[in-house]
Amino acid sequence: MPEISVSEQAVYRxxxxxxxxxxxxxxxxxxxxxxxxxxxxxxxxSAELRFSNWASTPDGAESxxxxxxxxxxxxxxxxxxxxETQPREIFRGVVSALEAxxxxxxxxxxxxxxxxxxxxxxxxRRSKVYTDMAPDEVVREVANELGLRPTVxxxxxxxxxxxxxxxxxxxFLRRLVGRFDGDLQVVGDELQVAPRAEVRRGDLSLELHGQxxxxxxxxxxxxxxxxxxxxxxxxxxxxxxxxEASRLTHAGPGSGTSGADWLRRALDERAEHLGxxxxxxxxxxQAIAEAAFDRRARRFVRLDAVAxxxxxxxxxxxxxxxxxxxxxxxxxxxxxxxHRYDVHAGYRxxxxxxxxxxxxx
Numbered sequence: 208m209p210e211i212s213v214s215e216q217a218v219y220r221x222x223x224x225x226x227x228x229x230x231x232x233x234x235x236x237x238x239x240x241x242x243x244x245x246x247x248x249x250x251x252x253s254a255e256l257r258f259s260n261w262a263s264t265p266d267g268a269e270s271x272x273x274x275x276x277x278x279x280x281x282x283x284x285x286x287x288x289x290x291e292t293q294p295r296e297i298f299r300g301v302v303s304a305l306e307a308x309x310x311x312x313x314x315x316x317x318x319x320x321x322x323x324x325x326x327x328x329x330x331x332r333r334s335k336v337y338t339d340m341a342p343d344e345v346v347r348e349v350a351n352e353l354g355l356r357p358t359v360x361x362x363x364x365x366x367x368x369x370x371x372x373x374x375x376x377x378x379f380l381r382r383l384v385g386r387f388d389g390d391l392q393v394v395g396d397e398l399q400v401a402p403r404a405e406v407r408r409g410d411l412s413l414e415l416h417g418q419x420x421x422x423x424x425x426x427x428x429x430x431x432x433x434x435x436x437x438x439x440x441x442x443x444x445x446x447x448x449x450x451e452a453s454r455l456t457h458a459g460p461g462s463g464t465s466g467a468d469w470l471r472r473a474l475d476e477r478a479e480h481l482g483x484x485x486x487x488x489x490x491x492x493q494a495i496a497e498a499a500f501d502r503r504a505r506r507f508v509r510l511d512a513v514a515x516x517x518x519x520x521x522x523x524x525x526x527x528x529x530x531x532x533x534x535x536x537x538x539x540x541x542x543x544x545x546h547r548y549d550v551h552a553g554y555r556x557x558x559x560x561x562x563x564x565x566x567x568x
Contacts, residue, residue, distance in 0.1 A: 223236070278317070297521075329376075345383060392523070419515075433453060466507030481495065528560075
């Protein structure tokens with residue numbers, strides 16, 4: 208698929224726009240001088256917005272944001288980026304911190320920090336036991352307690368007892384979902400949870416020296432394995448249980464030679480045993496072994512890149528990258544995205560992508 212322009216206009220006008228408490232705020236958008244919106248696997252997005260705190264008015268000048276401003280602690284804030292005529296929402300959350308800076312010979316500045324709705328999950332710490340429930344049922348119950356609308360795919364087995372011991376809801380959800388190779392993200396007020404194999408939030412093509420300005424790729428065998436094993440005990444049947452994975456189940460996008468095959472070729476066989484996780488059935492042990500093997504395999508090749516500002520570059524996007532080399536040109540799954548803007552460099556998107564394969568498509 209060829210690289211597609213980020214704008215249908217002759218000139219790409221990509222100044223971010225803001226909405227406060229659900230309403231467009233022209234002053235906040237005009238006084239914005241820098242932005243950084245960050246999202247990663249496991250949920251919890253954040254935004255850091257820097258404003259000039261000095262505004263021109265018909266009567267002269269005044270402080271841009273004072274106590275009467277809607278830009279205050281607890282204010283709901285949404286950030287839109289991309290072409291000004293058709294912007295896309297890249298962040299929605301609540302202002303959680305304010306920082307003011309005053310200097311001699313320069314206008315005062317106000318920096319606003321905001322977190323998405325998973326901030327509630329980060330702040331809620333508890334001990335609780337969920338009995339005779341599948342993972343998807345646990346996710347729904349926690350989401351409802353947080354005031355989020357759960358959308359869960361898969362994760363309907365195994366049914367068991369799950370303990371949250373002095374953990375935040377966010378840490379507990381990440382641990383529970385990660386156990387079965389899942390990911391969670393918040394979109395608006397919706398908590399989206401799904402196995403990694405079913406997460407695909409878009410497709411993009413980027414070409415080096417086109418929309419892709421810089422790229423650094425690392426293929427690293429240090430954390431690769433040729434097999435993962437697990438073991439446990441079935442207290443009901445009174446027997447040992449085990450699982451083993453040596454082949455990719457959910458490799459993600461791309462093609463080529465896997466890290467496990469490169470490890471065998473370049474060094475030697477290497478197995479890892481997971482003995483710290485409690486498992487009580489062969490099926491559960493096998494699922495955990497496969498999830499651990501896949502997770503390591505997908506991190507074989509890591510792409511750290513900077514592209515022209517694009518609000519479609521989000522966690523879960525498959526990005527086909529070309530123009531680097533036959534060895535590294537491939538399709539990468541975005542695991543972290545950082546949308547940056549400032550009045551000097553404009554809008555750009557930094558991202559990290561993963562691929563389980565090396566050696567071309």
